[in-house]
Amino acid sequence: MKILNLSGNALTKKSTHKLIDYFRDRDERPITNIDVRDNILNAHDIREVYEALPRLIHFNGINLVESKTKIELNLASKKLKLSEVSIVCCLSRESQIIKRLDLSKNYVDSDSLHVLSDLIDHTEDIEAINLALNPLTNNGDDNSGSLALLKSLQNTNMIMQIDILGGKIRPDIEEGIFRSVMVNRSIRGNTVPTRFQDFLSKRLLEVAPEKPVYHLDGWMPSLKVDPSFLYSRQNAARNRQVEVRNDKIILPRR
Numbered sequence: 001m002k003i004l005n006l007s008g009n010a011l012t013k014k015s016t017h018k019l020i021d022y023f024r025d026r027d028e029r030p031i032t033n034i035d036v037r038d039n040i041l042n043a044h045d046i047r048e049v050y051e052a053l054p055r056l057i058h059f060n061g062i063n064l065v066e067s068k069t070k071i072e073l074n075l076a077s078k079k080l081k082l083s084e085v086s087i088v089c090c091l092s093r094e095s096q097i098i099k100r101l102d103l104s105k106n107y108v109d110s111d112s113l114h115v116l117s118d119l120i121d122h123t124e125d126i127e128a129i130n131l132a133l134n135p136l137t138n139n140g141d142d143n144s145g146s147l148a149l150l151k152s153l154q155n156t157n158m159i160m161q162i163d164i165l166g167g168k169i170r171p172d173i174e175e176g177i178f179r180s181v182m183v184n185r186s187i188r189g190n191t192v193p194t195r196f197q198d199f200l201s202k203r204l205l206e207v208a209p210e211k212p213v214y215h216l217d218g219w220m221p222s223l224k225v226d227p228s229f230l231y232s233r234q235n236a237a238r239n240r241q242v243e244v245r246n247d248k249i250i251l252p253r254r
Contacts, residue, residue, distance in 0.1 A: 001029075001031060002029060002030070002031055002032045002033065003031075003032065003033040004019075004031060004033065004034050004035070005033075005035045006034075006035065006036050006039070007035045007036060007037040007038050007039070007060075008037070008038045008039075009036075009038075009039055010039065010040055011036055011039035011040060011041060012039075012040050012041070012045075013041070013042075013045050015039075016036070016041065016045045016048060016049055017048075019034070019036075019049065020048065020049060020052040020053070023053055024052055024053065030053075030055040031053065031055075031056070032055065032056060032057040032058065033056070033057060033058040033059075034049065034053070034056060034058075034059055034060075035058075035059075035060055035061060036049070036060065036083070037060050037061070037081070037083060037084070038081075039083075041083055042082070043082055043083070043085070043086035043089075043111070043114075043115045046060075046083045046086040046087060046090075047086055047089075047090055050086075050087060050090045051090070059087050060083055060084050060087060061078070061084070062075070062084060062087055062088070062091075064087075064091065067091050067095075067098075068091060068094065068095040068097065068098075069095075069097060070097070070098060071097060071098065071099050071100065072098075072099065072100040072101075072102065073088065073091070073092075073098050073100070073101050073102065074102045075088065075101075075102060075103055075106070076102050076103070076104045076105050076106070076130070077104075077105040077106070078106060079106060079107060080103060080106040080107060080108065081106070081107045081108075081109075081112070082109070082111050082112050082115065084106075085103070085108060085112040085115050085116065086115050088101065088103070089115055089116065089118070089119040092119055092123060092125065092126060093119065093122065093123055095125075096125050097125075098125065098126065099125060099126065099127045099128070100126070100127060100128040100129075100130075100161075101126060101128070101129045101130065102130040103129070103130060103131055103134065104130045104131065104132040104133055104134065104163065105132070105133045105134070106134055107134065107135060108131055108134035108135070108136060109134070109135050109136065109137075109138050109142075109145070110136065110137055110138050110142040110143070110144055110145030110146070111145060112134075112145065113136060113145025113146060113148060113149050114144070114145050114148050116129070116131075116149065117145070117148040117149050117151070117152040118152075120149075120152040120153065120156055120158075120159060121152050121155065121156070123158075124156075124158050125158075126158060126159065127158060127159065127160050127161065128159070128160060128161035128162070129159065129161070129162050129163075130162075130163045131162065131163060131164050131167060132163040132164065132165040132166060132167075133165065133166045134166070134167055135167070135168075136164060136167030136168070136169055137167060137168050137169055137170075139168060140168040140170075143169070143170050143173060146164075146167070146169045146170065146173045146174075146177070147173060149177065150173055150176045150177050150180065153177060153180035153181060153184070154176075154180050156184070157183075157184045157187045157188060158184065158188075159180075159181060159184055160181060160184050160185045160188055161181065162177060162178075162181050164177060
């Protein structure tokens with residue numbers, strides 16, 4: 001067996017331990033695809049499975065091998081829940097290549113924000129997170145995850161962009177999140193001396209008019225040469241190098 005789909009059941013921590021014990025250290029035919037979505041599992045249970053089965057290729061519909069090599073991991077509109085957010089966090093810790101996470105239009109709730117906050121506390125690679133159009137506060141009933149996110153952003157200077165549109169986050173918490181990200185951009189900008197200069201150069205290129213097209217590019221004027229001088233036996237014998245310019249030919253003398 002290499003593919004196992006157990007989604008939509010009532011698996012618990014004990015079930016995951018049985019899976020780990022059975023499929024761990026199978027070198028000849030290791031399991032490559034496990035799906036345990038929509039079960040009674042928390043983020044810690046998912047992380048245990050991820051760490052115990054390092055040869056997995058697909059986990060809950062996420063391609064682990066492909067995702068580890070991307071700078072921007074785009075998982076928008078994938079119906080991700082707490083289990084999948086935990087997998088994304090494990091990927092980001094292990095990859096060290098992923099810089100931007102797009103988790104928009106999913107089911108990222110308050111519990112998922114706690115997992116993301118733990119990722120921010122333990123990585124220095126993530127620079128941008130898109131959480132737009134997610135139930136970040138469980139329809140405004142639970143702000144604990146957004147508070148944890150705010151605290152993590154205040155303790156790091158790595159996150160420079162975050163989108164929490166439509167998450168119904170409390171106004172004071174939302175203001176604190178945006179303020180922290182703005183401060184991070186200022187701090188990171190000072191550590192990269194050419195950051196602002198590069199930004200200005202890019203903007204100038206965008207608004208600059210198109211360069212004119214010259215139809216005479218590459219055209220060379222006709223040269224006037226004294227035939228009696230160029231083809232004389234004496235000069236031909238004494239000179240070995242000829243310098244050609246736009247309007248004349250120079251024969252160096254010895």
